[in-house]
Amino acid sequence: MVEKKDFPKKENHHEIEETKKGDQELARENKMEKLAQKGIELFPHNVKVTHSVFDIVSDFASLSSEDLEAKKVNVITPGRIVSIRRMGRATFFHIADSSTRLQAYIRENRVGKRNYAIFSLIDIGDIISVEGLLFKTKTGELTVFADSFTFLAKCLHPLPEKWHGLQDxxxxxxxxxxxxxxxxxxxxxxxxxxxxxxxxxxxxxxxx
Incomplete structure (x- = not known):
């Protein structure tokens, strides 16, 4: 009679990868808890929108800086944050819908210390709504100068690095x-x- 042996089960590394939380996931969960502690609604259901990101770029990207300043176009638009460039008390970032990206600019002395501190808890991948006037930077990029923002959802899994994306x-x-x-x-x-x-x-x- 052949003795039956129990062979060690082969680990599925893909399953481990899917279930094990890394430092970034834990850090994002911690930031979400801090947002809740500050009284921020984590999943607001009633959000005002005046334009989509696609509509803003389609309708206003061709206007000159002078035209935008004269028209004083105020927009409220939601999007997923796909890049952030923090510079102390000011931050440039991009939000995107399913097809288009739009730059936004937020400054501490514009939104206030409390709101800017809340924005520091925002990560790439999070979804927010931005309200403000459109303008063009010195390089000619259409940008929203944020007067306010609304947190809409936290992305708990970090997205790939901006410039290289998913190479695997x-x-x-x-x-x-x-x-x-x-x-x-x-x-x-x-x-x-x-x-x-x-x-x-x-x-x-x-x-x-």
């Missing part, structure tokens, strides 16, 4: 949501594919 092909397929967040081109491919399939289906449906 296997990881891109396993974590497709990260690839789509960081790569507007990939999102556009999905959008075009869906539109093409819909068009083909409609063509054949009309012909029985």
């Amino acid at each position: 092909v296997e990881l891109r397929y396993r974590k497709r949501y990260l690839d789509l967040i960081m790569s507007p081109k990939e999102t556009e491919v999905f959008r075009l594919r869906s539109a093409l399939i819909t068009s083909i289906r409609k063509f054949f449906d009309q012909r029985g």
